[in-house]
Amino acid sequence: MKDSKQGKKPGLRARIKNGISMPIAHKLVLSFILVSILSTAIFTYTGIRLMANRIVAETQDRIRNDLNAAREIYTGEARHINDVVRLNARRPIIQEALLNGDSENIENDLINVKESEALDFLTLTDEYGNVIMRTNFPYHSGDNLAEDAVINTVMNNKVTVNATTIIPQEELQAESSVLAEKARFNIIDTPMARPSTKSEETSGMAIVSASPVFDDGQNLIGILYGGLLLNKNYELVDKVKQTVFQNVVYKGKDIGTATIFQDDVRISTNVLNTDGSRAIGTRIAEDVYDVVITQGEPWMGRAYVVNDWYITAYEPIRNVSGAVIGILYVGILEQKYLDIRNQAVMAFGIISLIVILFSIGLSYFLSRSISVPVHRLVLASKELSNGNLDAKVEKTSNDEIGILADSFNSMANALRERDDQLKEFTRRKFMESERLALIGQLAANVAHELNNPLQGIVTYSHLLLERNNIDNPTQQLLQKVVVQANRSRDIIRGLLDFSRQRKPDKTLCNINNLLQESLSFLENQALMHNIELVTQFENDLPSIVIDPSQVQRVFINMIVNASEAMNGNGRLTMTTRRFSETDSIEIVFSDTGTGIPEENLEKIFDPFFTTKETGHGVGLGLAISYGIIKEHGGTISVESEVGKGTSFHIRLPISTDTVYSEDGKPA
Ligand SMILES: Nc1ncnc2c1ncn2[C@@H]1O[C@H](COP(=O)(O)OP(=O)(O)OP(=O)(O)O)[C@@H](O)[C@H]1O
Ligand SMILES: [Mg+2]
Secondary structure, X not given: OOOOOOOOOOOHHHHHHOOOOOOHHHHHXXXXXXXXXXXXXXXXXXXXXXXXXXXXHHHHHHHHHHHHHHHHHHHHHHHHHHHHHHHHHOOHHHHHHHHHOOOHHHHHHXXXXXXXXXXXXXXXXXXXXXXXXOOOOOOOOOOEOOOOHHHHHHHHHOOOEEEEEEEOHHHHHXXXXXXXXXXXXXOOOOOOEOOOOOOEXXXXXXXXXXXXXXXXXXXXXXXXXXEEEOOOOOHHHHHHHHXXXXXXXXXXXXXXXXXXXXXXXXXEEOOEOOOOOEOOOOEOEHHHHHHHHHOOOOEEEEEEEOOEEEEEEEEEEEOOOOOEEEXXXXXEEHHHHHHHHHHHHHHHHHHHHHHHHHHHHHHHHHHHHHHHHHHHHHHHHXXXXXXXXXXXXXXXXXXXXXXXXXXXXXXXXXXXXXXXXXHHHHHHHHHHHHHHHHHHHHHHHHHHHHHXXXXXXXXXXXXXXXXXXXXXXXXXXXXXXXXXXXXXXXXHHHHHHHHOOOOOOOEEEOHHHHHHHHXXXXXXXXXXXXXXXXXXXXXXXXXXXXXXXXXXXXXXXXXXHHHHHOOOXXXXXXXXXXXXXXXEEEEEEEEOOOOOOHHHHOOOOOOOOOOOOOOOOOOOHHHHHHHHHHHOOOXXXXXXXXXXXXXXXXXXXXXXXXXXXXOOOEO
């Protein structure tokens, strides 16, 4: 069945496996950008977080201090009232007036004290809390203040009491309608404020002090009771704003604000409504109320005050019995710190952007500095592979790419040199073979021409020798003629063999047998008598297709050369084996003869190269052998060490078409 996916583009997985083909420069730029964006993002995030946390911590510290300062101002005021009331209660004039019952005497005096010390009321009662004298018009007297918590405490404990207290409307009314009116205001709804059913506030909150008046016998004869109504009294909060926040204005708004709450309602504040009026009558946020009023704990944090976000601190104001009746508040406009934070974020953002842009530039530059030389290398290697061996790469740096460029250039150089050498070698070889062909031609002609006359010389000198009537010296001379003529005939035959372009007459042959046969031809010769012959034949060599007489000639040449090199004394080892690498049969002739000097190794296969004395060697044996082996598609090579011996390796290919068994029949 045919694969249904055949012909489709490779899938994503395959593409990923093969590597997405993206230029190296893009990969570098991309990874650089990723790294820089990631690190800058982390850097920016942590930087902003740290900075924001720092700012929050700073502002909380500051607001805590500001609240302390505000409390200090508040208690300072309370102390002042306390001092005024306490000191006046000790004045003999008061004591006398109480003892004598003539309060008119001190009326002006106490009015003066109230005015000069900026109190809202200063009232004298007897030891039972009955009002003897008031300093506010219309100077009501005769009512009883024993129910008032502060007066009550003084009556019971006979000590000065200094406290913040809630004064009910009737008591305020008794004091003066002006005061009652000052305390009263409507409750206003603001966003996020605590919901309430009340629409009006009629009681008042005051910082008060009540001090006992004693007679000389330390008996309580009266109480002096003075105080400052906090409702719509802005002196305290403005003093806080001035001393703590130095009246600093930020974007048209007071940076710092202070407020005094009566329960949950602002009775004295410099927080402003949108219309610019003081936010009197507005109420606290519910969550803050729960903590400060209900639980009696201070509260610190972001809060929405009237119509802006502030960083705030609230703490409870308690009455004489410790119950929470109000709150002291300070707040700093959050906007300023938001702006600082935003500026910091902006600065961080800009820095990050610059860093990213810079790193993009840098990565582009760096990647180019890598990719451009790599690209050049790629181009040069393409040129090289197309055959231009003059291809070169310019070295532009000393780094690995520089080293690569150097290596490339030296590789190209080496290739060029090799190429030149190869060209020179083939040229020489070509000339040599031309020369050899010429020599061969010449030799063949000369040999052919000389063959017949020489044949005549041999025949006639034999005929002469056969005559009986020749004397001894003549016979000796004739014998020399025969020897030399035979020798000349041998040379001529060699020459003819060498030059003859005879095609080999090939049949299936077993190399081991052929070699054994060649040995038996020579064994009986005198030169071989003292030579140890060692044969190491591999047993099941396949038979191969060769011209047996030609190959035997090669073997005989090898054995004779070895015997001559050993001067008839030594060991000749003949090895046959299957050489699987080139699928051929290898025949090795190793002797322990004189060896061949290095400088001769190249020449021994040349025709007429011989080191043997004249008359002993023509120098054609190896040249002919070489030609025969080549004709058979084989190789012949030599290894030699002077003084130790020589090994000739002959390799003849096994026919790949047919594999033959040992007995010569196809397997
Ligand atoms: N086994 C060997 N050990 C040492 N030298 C050798 C050996 N075989 C060949 N040679 C060297 O190679 C030369 C050439 O050998 P080659 O057989 O071609 O010629 P030759 O033996 O000198 O003469 P001939 O034509 O009679 O064979 C020899 O003269 C000899 O110097
Ligand atoms: Mg020879």
